[in-house]
Amino acid sequence: MNFVAPTSFPETLGPNALKGVKVLFINMPIREQARPNNPPVGPALLAGRLREYGAEPNIVDLNIYRIQDEEAARRGLEFGRSLTFAEARALLARTLDKIGPQHVIGMSGLITTLTWQTEVAKIIRDLDPDAMLASGGGLATQFRTTLFDWIPELDAVSHSEGDDVILKMALDAKTIRDLGFDRAEKSGRLAPYFHDTKNGRPRFFYQGYRTADLDALPWPAYDLLKEDVDGLPVMEIYLNTPVWGGSAKNSSATSFDMPRSISTISSRGCPFACKFCFRGGQGERNYGVRSAQNIADEFLHYRDCYGVEFIALLDDNFMVSPKRITELADILEPYARDGKLQWGTHGRLDEAADLRPDRNGGYKKADVRRVDEMARAGCVYIGFGAESASARTLDAMGKGGFMLSNGITKINGYEFPLTMVEGIRNTYASGIHGNCTWIMGYPGETLPDLQTSIAFIRWQEEEISRGLTPGSAEHTKALASINKALFTATAYPGTEMFQAPKVMASLGEVFGLTFDAKTKQPVADENYRKYVLELNDASKLIANSDGRPLNYSDMPDDQFVEVRSMLDAGKLDEVLSL
CATH class of the missing domain: 3.40.50.2300 (Response regulator)
Structure with a gap:
């Protein structure tokens, strides 16, 4: 079915066109x-x-x-x-x-x-x-x-x-x-x-298709969540639950509390093409943004209406446009200066590093760094989808181009992308907490590749606690603010990863999926449906009814399961010592 968006819609709708609906x-x-x-x-x-x-x-x-x-x-x-x-x-x-x-x-x-x-x-x-x-x-x-x-x-x-x-x-x-x-x-x-x-x-x-002007859209109708039919204060429960942080029990660790918070979005789509990621529901690679003024107005509305202390932008990648970041800082700086208007979002470590390769094989630093401007606007948290610190795995994920463009640096005997290291250092230096999420078991990943990611986590702990007294409350809190959980590589339909030969072979062997030879799309049979029913947010290891795991890495199944168990138990150093 070829689709052409109705050119006169919704412009031809009157303000009462849906009255009573x-x-x-x-x-x-x-x-x-x-x-x-x-x-x-x-x-x-x-x-x-x-x-x-x-x-x-x-x-x-x-x-x-x-x-x-x-x-x-x-x-x-x-x-x-x-x-x-x-x-x-x-x-x-x-x-x-x-x-x-x-x-x-x-x-x-x-x-x-x-x-x-x-x-x-x-x-x-x-x-x-x-x-x-x-x-x-x-x-x-x-x-x-x-x-x-x-x-x-x-x-x-x-x-x-x-x-x-x-x-x-x-x-x-x-x-x-x-x-x-x-x-x-x-x-x-x-x-x-x-x-x-x-x-x-x-x-x-x-x-669906992209509306012409994102600024023209109304903000979320959160008032409809005031309470349920039985009087449960739904919105108040959300407002009093941290969006991110240790008490939220998710992969987004923080060094601070957010006792009253709310979330929204400021952009659609993502211009990058990580092979494990599906972005169809929010614009795919068609990146579009709301203006800085529109975002600031929404922030201030939530501050005044709900008394929130923290606002989370759930964007896939907020940091694409340095110009918009500076515009937002110019508007919000007076409100952010007293620390009562704080927010966080997601971005990429190459954007936080703000390095530009030069003609001599080196790199130059941006005159104005994005993270510094975000801090000026009141940003205190950025979630980075680091996923792996191994150059080989990053290449396999489709993240190698920007992350590896500035070369490799050796720290504690491990080779890390310089871009990732500088991105973390810049973020910490700006006063923003940078949280990294990680994936283990990506197609082709070896144990040394995984150990490189774990070593980067340990380096983050060193970096964030630099100058703090070991054993002090500040030191303990700093270490706890580093995310040490790793997701399991999960093949979601619609992603490029799902069509990788090793993934297709494993899905066939473990769950009985079959694929069209020309399109590489799975046949929508009962086996496919059963596989989809097993999917979650990548926090578990997926196995079939016989206990055989979906393992796309180059680690043997026994080692893969053993390592997954160690990571679940927080035994990162034991994985490093294998």
């Missing part, structure tokens, strides 16, 4: 082992967009719930368990009893939410059979029309960016409700997204 977004549970730390920004953005045209959106956030009971204790879930499907059904029934039947019910979630979306679809089809049931976000973007086979209750699948296409979806649902499907289809008003009919129901395939 009811849309419910359901955010799926993720990472049961951690506290829910980010309000569902995607559904909140779409809800704000719908309200501009008179629609009545609501959000049910199934991820906020963590139940403390005997079952949670038995499973060792420190923060409690997620809802059961029966509990989720009861909650959704109470919600629909309150807000009434919906025109559209949209399920949102990452690829790891297939199980939940499958079950919730059955629940919704029973509770509100006339609603257009749609799936959007990461899962829908990665699998597209395949979801119709895996979740047969779906009426619509929407991939990529949904800011404009959500309006068309709501308008289509209204048209069908007003005219009936036959008249609506014959009128041509359901074009271009009407896909087909099955079992007497129309199915739609919505293809």
Whole structure:
């Protein structure tokens, strides 16, 4: 299906075009082992967009719930368990009893939410059979029309960016409700997204695209998360849960606390092409940004409205544009100077290093470093996707070009990319805490490659605690602020890594996946679905029912499992000594 974005849409919509249209977004549970730390920004953005045209959106956030009971204790879930499907059904029934039947019910979630979306679809089809049931976000973007086979209750699948296409979806649902499907289809008003009919129901395939002006979009409608149908203060729970840091129980360690925080996004897409990364739901490599003024206005709004002390920008890569960073610093510096407006984001170590290769084979430093300007704007945290400190592995990941362009430096007997070293040093020198995330077991990685990454973690500890008295409270806190967890290399569909020969072979041997010889795309059979059901956020080692692990590295399976166990136990030095 060739897609051409409707050139007159949504410009032709009047402010009341969707008046009376009811849309419910359901955010799926993720990472049961951690506290829910980010309000569902995607559904909140779409809800704000719908309200501009008179629609009545609501959000049910199934991820906020963590139940403390005997079952949670038995499973060792420190923060409690997620809802059961029966509990989720009861909650959704109470919600629909309150807000009434919906025109559209949209399920949102990452690829790891297939199980939940499958079950919730059955629940919704029973509770509100006339609603257009749609799936959007990461899962829908990665699998597209395949979801119709895996979740047969779906009426619509929407991939990529949904800011404009959500309006068309709501308008289509209204048209069908007003005219009936036959008249609506014959009128041509359901074009271009009407896909087909099955079992007497129309199915739609919505293809999202970038809205013309990101600044023109409303900010997330977080007010819709004030409380759930039972009075649970959903937004307050998020505000009082650190986005990052040790207490958040994620891979983003910090040297400071963030007792009251909120998150949003300032850009879409990422111009880089790391082979393990899928960015389809937020613009792929089509990088687009909001203006510095628009971001600053949102920051100040959250400070005044919610009393937050920290704002997290969840961008894949905030640091691409030095000009925007300086503009933001010029606006926010007066507010940041007293330390009451702090924020953090994600970037790349080559951007933090700000080195430029010269004609003589060396490099020169930027006159104004991005990290210094970010610090001037109040930034106190940058998350870096370092992934590996091995030049060989970085090349395999598609990260070698920028990271290795300035050569190698030898520290403590290990060879590290100079760019990574300078990026960390610059970040610390600016007063910003730099957190690195890591991947073990990437295709072709050897034990020495992995040991190089671990050695870099140990060097970070040395660097951040330089000048501190060993054993002091400050020294202990500094060491604790260095992330020592490593993700397991996970092959997500839609990534270049997924099509690597070694990955395809392993997926075939361990999970029985088969691939089209020409396209290298997996056959969407039951084995493929079972594999997707095993996916999570790369915090676990995936194995089949016989216990055989998915191991893409050049380490033997026994050693791979042993090393993974050591890392899970925090025994980094034991891995270094192998």
